[in-house]
Amino acid sequence: MEEFAALLDALVYTTSRNRKLALIAAYLRSQPDPDRGWALAGLTEGLNFPAVKSSTIRNLMMERIDPVLWALSRDFVGDTAETASLLWPGPEDAAPQTPLSLAEVVERLSDLTRATAPKELADLFDRKDAKGRYALIKLATGGIRVGVSARLAKTAFAQAFDVAVEEVEEYWHALVPPYAELFDWAADGATPPDLAGVPRFRPFMLAHPLEDGEIDLSDYAAEWKWDGIRVQLVRTTNHEGRAETRVYSRSGDDISATFPELLGALPVDAVLDGELLVRGSAQGGEAGGAASFNALQQRLGRKTVSAKMLKESPAFVRLYDVLLCEGTDWREAPWKLRRATLEALMPHLPASHFDLSALVEADDFAHLARIRESARDAAIEGLMLKHRDSPYVAGRKAALWYKWKRDPLLVDCVVMYAQRGSGKRSSFHSDFTFGCWDGDPDAGAELLPVGKAYTGFTDAELKQLDKFVRQNTLNRFGPVREVKRELVFEVAFDSVHTSKRHKSGIAMRFPRIHRIRWDKPAHEADKIAALRALIKD
């Protein structure tokens, strides 16, 4: 447990992704089973101890400290777990005890009931220092939040044992903490875990951006790139005859609970690749199309979904590909065969929950380019180009699939605020907030912020920008500086939507700095009205 507490503490203060990976990998290599498996579960939020809530901790403290002192401390620290870890009064005469392993702590936490939790937790707290108590409370109440995503933890695992992260992803959802089979396989070379009967995730096939040059349409098929979220739908029947369906996101996260309407919709065992969308009229044109990404966003990230949401914004999947179907693994087969299989499957799938991503037919590449240009109105992201003979392979493989995004939209904005970056960029002002005019700048119009971006410039440009910020600061608010309204950015973005969160009433998707217009006077930057005209909600 001490080692886990030290790991959490180190992760709290580390901003560099590589250093985080190295810390977790070193921990996983050095710690015994099953401790390291429990640690991995803790980091990926795979643990749940229902008997311990934040209120359990607070009540425990109330018995030991004056409520006014508690409230003042909690207000200052801003985090219940940390406040409790700092304030816990150690026992007067602590007899030395053998330290508990992480596995022992997890076992004791699992055995807790609402009735036994206070006394047992107090005993555990007594055995630890502030750092140990912090780790313990975070572990027990869930939500460790040390800037480590599940994906990062899996990457660290792969790095620790020199295995492919795609393979780790494959096994991950089939196993439960402390992932003994996973460690046996990766660390000790045992046979890989048995995954029969488990609706597990298969790594996605991804596309390279089409940079330049033409491709031959007799080799490549084209289809729309829809603006939803890429999902994998997996249905498996186990040896007891029970079927289970799961929905996985592109990162391999299980998002089944967020989209319950899909879980009973697939009538056959299969693994399907598609775009998750909600019903609306913005994408796909005619009736039965999809709403804009903005509408889908309302449904993302929820653990429970209300009946009202299910009714108003039902989800469906626009299918791209088939990986497995009724016992046959199609991944080695060429795309054209998989496409035929998918088309043959469609009549068996309920139209309420599935449709097929149509192919885009074009006479030649130039014709396709024209079709792509007109795609703006359909509010879709661009085109996908898939080699007709391509197998379905994990990750990005050259020359098999290309994504050919629409050219981005461009707008000229004026820099208003700059903030220091983090990590390597902590001494540079690298995060910029920019605005557009709310009327005629020569007639007294004002700038309203329309977006924020921190990519799209070179290191040399970053230095110049930093210098500009320092020489043109009007006001300082902590790490943020307000600058003179002088510098124009040509900002590229994918789309623009209405937003109540911003005073300008709009929000951009994927804004990035396309060009720095040192030459352009600020009053020639664009007006909000120009951006508003591009809204396709």
Place this chain on the structure above:
Amino acid sequence: MSAPFAWIRPEPWGIHIVPADTWVDPSRAVPRALVTHGHADHARGGHGETLATPATLAIMQLRYNTQAGAVPVDYGESIAIGGGVRATFLPAGHVLGSAQILLERAGERVIITGDYKRAPDPTCAPFAVTPCDIFITEATFGLPVFTHPPIGEEISKLLKSLSENAEGSVLVGAYALGKAQRVIAELRAAGHHDTIFLHGAMEAMCRLYEEQGVALGDLRLVSDAPSKDAMRGAIVLAPPSALNDRWSRRLPAPLTAMASGWMRVRGRARQRGVELPLVISDHADWNELTTTIAAVNPQETWITHGREEALLRWCQLNQRRARALALVGYEDEDD
């Protein structure tokens, strides 16, 4: 006869000793001031007369070029300041020259602690517990979450990180007066005798400490380092404001550390981008504050600059008479 202790009156800009028309740590210029120590929120220039310990006067002269009207008072020396009031400067253990000020008039005794700590510090004289009727205490770390660990543990942490980061450097943010010299002295005591590199803002104060008899070993300015490589594997000290500044770009792969009592709270460290928090403070922590009040055992405790509320509550819970003073100009310094 006037009401007890009516001769001492807290005002928003300092504590007024009425019959002597003298102020303690005033935040605006006055005809005569008693100054507890050299930090900017207590000491300022422009007074007609400034009474302080010789070391504090030296620090003030360096910072504000205040030579005129300087009246040195040694620790333990008792002087009449007029109106029947005697003032005695007693060690406070905060930084070099820091003093508590004992004021006596007609059998009534008042102590103003200024800033203080109880933990040992090789760069200054230790806090002297002295009985009094009214104890006016600081409360910078007046919350029970603040416990400063023994400094040896934090210095070991620093040296361990240094050995793990031999290819780079460890940049330690530390307040230029007091904290920086204490960290250096403790590093030397722990057997670290390598050259320590300094930000330019640290140089004069380190030299002053050495002139006052505090040995700090081999120090060198970052700007005098022959190359970036010369600072690999070295500790570099800078004021906290320089940690994320352009200045730090000249250092080889710096790991950012900060020596401050605030580092006890994770959020505070993360806000400042600190990768190695060192809980080192020149102020009393919660335990020192409460045990000091108990040891001095005054009739009444007045609480100033810091988190008065929690300490006030503690006094209440322990049946001690107490009140909070609202003085201006005292802020969370980069302790």
